[in-house]
Amino acid sequence: MRLLRSLVPSLILAGAGIVTAASSWGFDDAIISVNSKSAVGGFKDKLSDHAPLAKPVSLSATDTLKIIITATESRKPKRPHQAFLLLRDQDTGLETTFPFTTKESGKGKVEFGQKDLPVQLLTSSQPLRATLLLASFGSAQAFSNHVFDLAVSLDASKPAPAYEKPLRYGKLPEINHIFRPDPQSGPKAISLFFVLAILATVPVVLGAWAYLGANLSHLSKATSAAPISHALFYGSIVAMEGIFFLYYSSWNLFQTLPAAGIVGLVTFLSGSKALSEVQSRRLAGER
Structure with missing residues (x-):
């Protein structure tokens, strides 16, 4: 009887193991x-x-x-x-x-x-x-x-697919850079032609002033009333032309912009004073 009681749990465990293993x-x-x-x-x-x-x-x-x-x-x-x-x-x-x-x-x-x-x-x-x-x-x-x-079964009418090697990061062959040459200015002959064309207009302007009766007698009044403003205004115009010439001949953009900014500021400030002086003479009836 004791033998049967001891065998029953063992048989139950064995049966459960068989069921688990069969799952x-x-x-x-x-x-x-x-x-x-x-x-x-x-x-x-x-x-x-x-x-x-x-x-x-x-x-x-x-x-x-x-x-x-x-x-x-x-x-x-x-x-x-x-x-x-x-x-x-x-x-x-x-x-x-x-x-x-x-x-x-x-x-x-x-x-x-x-x-x-x-x-x-x-x-x-x-x-x-x-x-x-x-x-x-x-x-x-x-x-x-x-x-x-x-x-x-691949399509015989189309080329067979080819394997493409994936991109892998690593050492690559040396790259020799070829830089473009520095930009060159236009032909000097064309530049000289336009310079002479501009200079040729100066006599035309002077002749037009003489024909229309330009009054040069006010020059002394203008310079005496606002000498610094007129001097700086006309001087800044000449300086700006000089900056353009330097930019054309030798300067680069980083050299030109600061100088042009300073001269432009002087032209604006002195020009407002000089034109105010001219306006005062016009309002006084002087022509």
Whole structure:
């Protein structure tokens, strides 16, 4: 009697261990289909959780492969924490995965085409090995089985996809910079022509003043009433012309702008005083 009492707990624990060990992930009602845009093609079949399909599934450039499954834990529909379709190149061992979109009922779907595959897998010489992965938290054993082979058929009318080496940061070859030559001024002949054209207008201006009766007798009154303003005003005009000449001949922009700013300020301040003096004479009736 005591022997039976001691064996009962052991048998219960052993049975629980067997049930726990038998708990595992799997799937039911797995359908694989290939939808083609062309008139020919198309494929549909059921996937098995213990044996792969006998023939490789063909995927052309315009096809879309879709898999619908119902994930189960201990033959009961349940949503797994991880559900992936893994494609592996049998020559190089390179892999890529496509996650299933799953629901609480365990229903899952994955869909992809050639455009979603890496270039390395598109150019594989053998069919890609497709493995279905189902797993989650807990003690249930994960599911990882080979379910079918995928044969990628490229479009013969288009060039084969080429692998582009990714950009990697590192030491690069030395770069020899070739700078543009400094900008040159215009031809001197053209510059001299316009200088002479401007100077030729001076006699014309003086002749026009003489013809119109310019009154030079006010020069002494202007210089006596506001000598500093008139001197600075006319001097700043001449200085500005000198700055333009230096900029044309030797100065750069950073040398020209400060000097032009100072001379321009002097011209503004002295010019306002000089013109005020001229206005006072005009208001007095002097012409």
